[in-house]
Amino acid sequence: MATLDAKIPKGPIAEKWTNHKNNINLVSPANKRLIDVIVVGTGLAGGSAAATLAELGYNVKAFCFQDSARRAHSIAAQGGINAAKNYQGDGDSVHRLFYDTVKGGDYRSREANVHRLAEVSTNIIDQCVAQGVPFARDYGGLLDNRSFGGVLVSRTFYAKGQTGQQLLLGAYSAMNRQIGRGKIKMYSRHEMLDLVKVDGKARGIITRNLVTGEIERHAAHAVVIASGGYGNLFYLSTNAMGSNVTAGWKIHKQGAHFANPCFTQIHPTCIPVSGDHQSKLTLMSESLRNDGRIWVPKKKEDAAAIREGRLKPTDLSEEDRDYYLERRYPAFGNLVPRDVASRAAKERCDEGYGVNKTGEAVFLDFAAAIERYGKEKAHVKGLDENDTALVQKLGKEVVKAKYGNLFQMYEKIVDQNPYETPMMIYPAVHYTMGGVWVDYNLMTSVPGCFAIGEANFSDHGANRLGASALMQGLADGYFVLPYTIGDYLADDIRTGSISTASPEFEEAEQRVRAQIDAFINNKGTKTVDYFHRKLGKIIWNKCGMSRNEKGLKEAMAEVKALREEFYKDVFVPGTADSFNEPLAKALRVADFLELGELFAKDALVRTESCGGHFREESQTPEGEALRDDDNFTFVSAWEYKGEPGDAKLHKEALNYENIELKTRSYK
Numbered sequence: 326m327a328t329l330d331a332k333i334p335k336g337p338i339a340e341k342w343t344n345h346k347n348n349i350n351l352v353s354p355a356n357k358r359l360i361d362v363i364v365v366g367t368g369l370a371g372g373s374a375a376a377t378l379a380e381l382g383y384n385v386k387a388f389c390f391q392d393s394a395r396r397a398h399s400i401a402a403q404g405g406i407n408a409a410k411n412y413q414g415d416g417d418s419v420h421r422l423f424y425d426t427v428k429g430g431d432y433r434s435r436e437a438n439v440h441r442l443a444e445v446s447t448n449i450i451d452q453c454v455a456q457g458v459p460f461a462r463d464y465g466g467l468l469d470n471r472s473f474g475g476v477l478v479s480r481t482f483y484a485k486g487q488t489g490q491q492l493l494l495g496a497y498s499a500m501n502r503q504i505g506r507g508k509i510k511m512y513s514r515h516e517m518l519d520l521v522k523v524d525g526k527a528r529g530i531i532t533r534n535l536v537t538g539e540i541e542r543h544a545a546h547a548v549v550i551a552s553g554g555y556g557n558l559f560y561l562s563t564n565a566m567g568s569n570v571t572a573g574w575k576i577h578k579q580g581a582h583f584a585n586p587c588f589t590q591i592h593p594t595c596i597p598v599s600g601d602h603q604s605k606l607t608l609m610s611e612s613l614r615n616d617g618r619i620w621v622p623k624k625k626e627d628a629a630a631i632r633e634g635r636l637k638p639t640d641l642s643e644e645d646r647d648y649y650l651e652r653r654y655p656a657f658g659n660l661v662p663r664d665v666a667s668r669a670a671k672e673r674c675d676e677g678y679g680v681n682k683t684g685e686a687v688f689l690d691f692a693a694a695i696e697r698y699g700k701e702k703a704h705v706k707g708l709d710e711n712d713t714a715l716v717q718k719l720g721k722e723v724v725k726a727k728y729g730n731l732f733q734m735y736e737k738i739v740d741q742n743p744y745e746t747p748m749m750i751y752p753a754v755h756y757t758m759g760g761v762w763v764d765y766n767l768m769t770s771v772p773g774c775f776a777i778g779e780a781n782f783s784d785h786g787a788n789r790l791g792a793s794a795l796m797q798g799l800a801d802g803y804f805v806l807p808y809t810i811g812d813y814l815a816d817d818i819r820t821g822s823i824s825t826a827s828p829e830f831e832e833a834e835q836r837v838r839a840q841i842d843a844f845i846n847n848k849g850t851k852t853v854d855y856f857h858r859k860l861g862k863i864i865w866n867k868c869g870m871s872r873n874e875k876g877l878k879e880a881m882a883e884v885k886a887l888r889e890e891f892y893k894d895v896f897v898p899g900t901a902d903s904f905n906e907p908l909a910k911a912l913r914v915a916d917f918l919e920l921g922e923l924f925a926k927d928a929l930v931r932t933e934s935c936g937g938h939f940r941e942e943s944q945t946p947e948g949e950a951l952r953d954d955d956n957f958t959f960v961s962a963w964e965y966k967g968e969p970g971d972a973k974l975h976k977e978a979l980n981y982e983n984i985e986l987k988t989r990s991y992k
């Protein structure tokens with residue numbers, strides 16, 4: 326077992342980033358013009374990085390597989406973005422955000438990175454406001470905040486239920502300005518299919534034009550991977566349908582360690598699965614837990630009656646309801662972190678209290694909020710607070726103003742009116758804390774190859790707090806990578822432009838062509854989706870919300886067998902040199918089929934429970950996750966060795982000098 330050095334600067338935590346920035350090797354403006362940088366992915370992380378790198382003077386080539394950068398998965402983000410501005414005067418601070426994030430991640434994240442994240446969080450808001458992002462404002466015109474899980478302050482900035490969309494439009498506009506200036510060359514509908522290394526350094530990528538099928542070579546002095554998360558490993562997730570692991574996995578195969586692959590976030594408030602026909606799950610933003618109360622019936626017979634349609638949830642009296650989060654976690658109540666809320670919902674449903682036909686749903690109820698807001702509004706307007714109809718009308722108006730688009734989305738999908746009856750929700754795969762291992766400079770273990778945003782193993786440890794992914798993506802893209810990349814590129818100012826005519830580019834291109842030809846010529850009998858769906862079922866059932874040794878060993882064997890079957894029997898219609906979605910999907914699923922095995926292996930090795938990783942063998946008598954700090958206070962970083970099951974484990978020790986390791990409690 327090897328140990329890894331993340332190259333964390335020395336010194337007090339609050340000074341590390343500033344001192345490091347002051348000591349970073351700089352590239353002069355004139356020399357930046359001689360340097361090319363490839364950015365794979367133009368979501369919030371990649372879009373902000375591309376725009377900033379170009380603004381600094383580098384020549385940027387940016388790639389995305391969508392038809393437009395503004396359709397990246399980031400656009401789906403609903404709830405908000407955290408920042409330690411303390412606008413509410415409720416005691417927030419950089420330290421508190423740092424502390425909450427380390428604690429929320431169950432003490433499995435790197436202190437130095439999280440502190441830097443908390444520090445730059447405030448700059449992000451200023452940057453986005455300057456770009457014109459329309460954050461919600463209070464009646465006085467100041468920026469408004471709301472609360473997200475795992476914290477006791479209001480630090481989440483939001484734009485209705487469309488925060489990701491508005492932030493992405495900001496980054497996209499900044500990118501477009503640079504495209505207009507000729508500093509960014511944008512390649513949409515291009516998928517990166519391999520990394521090219523020359524003399525051990527990342528020097529380019531191989532892409533496929535998804536419209537024409539053309540295979541292209543692109544060279545640069547550094548490559549930045551900002552390709553998002555791999556939640557679609559589970560087939561069903563809240564991620565965009567196209568989200569995949571290919572860019573991250575391909576660099577892994579070229580030497581980039583893959584960290585904590587098993588750390589997955591299962592979000593508690595999603596619309597429940599309705600059947601086998603489904604290919605996508607929908608998130609109901611965590612912001613709804615600000616006002617929605619989560620409950621199931623207290624009695625099993627009532628739950629059964631609701632499931633069978635003999636009883637309506639609104640008919641059940643208060644005494645017959647179990648607000649189980651408020652009961653179990655009085656301090657944080659409905660705003661406990663996601664891992665805790667998800668497990669609690671599963672526990673109730675496993676015990677037989679689920680409320681939909683499949684028994685896998687709990688209620689998220691706004692009746693109390695509607696009444697509370699309605700009364701307040703009536704009071705403010707000097708109207709009759711005892712007029713039920715009026716209070717209901719006014720309360721619904723307030724709720725609509727806060728969450729209207731989410732309620733509308735729910736009604737369109739479920740065909741029930743959530744103003745009149747509680748929503749039904751259940752946990753679903755949402756985010757991956759694992760990803761490509763990076764050092765403090767966000768560089769992977771391949772020199773010159775960087776990873777940012779959800780694609781890296783991130784600052785969130787074993788569980789991400791709500792509204793922290795956008796914060797991390799934009800911190801990486803606007804404020805961290807643009808500086809740290811200079812430290813590496815300073816050595817490259819005399820290199821000159823990188824040629825794509827080298828044997829290394831030829832070899833990488835041939836690897837890609839061979840894989841594509843193999844799929845087209847395979848002529849098997851089963852669709853790519855058949856395999857993806859089967860993979861998702863294995864991973865969800867055996868590596869999902871709770872895991873055990875037996876299931877994980879089975880998962881490793883089953884994924885390996887499925888991968889072998891895939892290569893024997895997959896059918897990919899069409900040709901290589903045309904628009905061919907099944908081919909694009911086959912290339913992505915091939916990588917998921919390798920990642921799946923490593924995922925199970927990672928979960929198997931980590932015999933403790935922490936955050937989103939719940940090992941049944943390691944729990945307290947109350948059923949809470951039981952960490953094992955003596956043996957597992959490290960990041961697992963896996964080195965590719967051929968078969969995923971043969972990957973070699975490297976450990977990055979996590980040293981907590983500023984925050985005391987404690988059992989996480991939200992009671």
Ligand SMILES: Cc1cc2nc3c(=O)[nH]c(=O)nc-3n(C[C@H](O)[C@H](O)[C@H](O)COP(=O)(O)OP(=O)(O)OC[C@H]3O[C@@H](n4cnc5c(N)ncnc54)[C@H](O)[C@@H]3O)c2cc1C
Nearest residue numbers: 366367368369370390399402404405517553778779794795
């Ligand atoms: C429904 C939903 C709601 C969310 N709400 C919130 C929220 O309120 N607050 C919060 O903080 N977080 C939220 N998140 C999480 C957050 O949205 C994501 O973590 C974040 O947007 C990821 O940004 P990214 O830039 O890293 O990746 P993405 O936005 O996923 O962008 C990935 C980019 O990489 C490109 N790409 C990928 N592979 C390749 C390849 N091989 N070749 C070329 N291009 C490639 C894609 O085209 C895309 O441009 C939410 C997530 C979901 C699913």
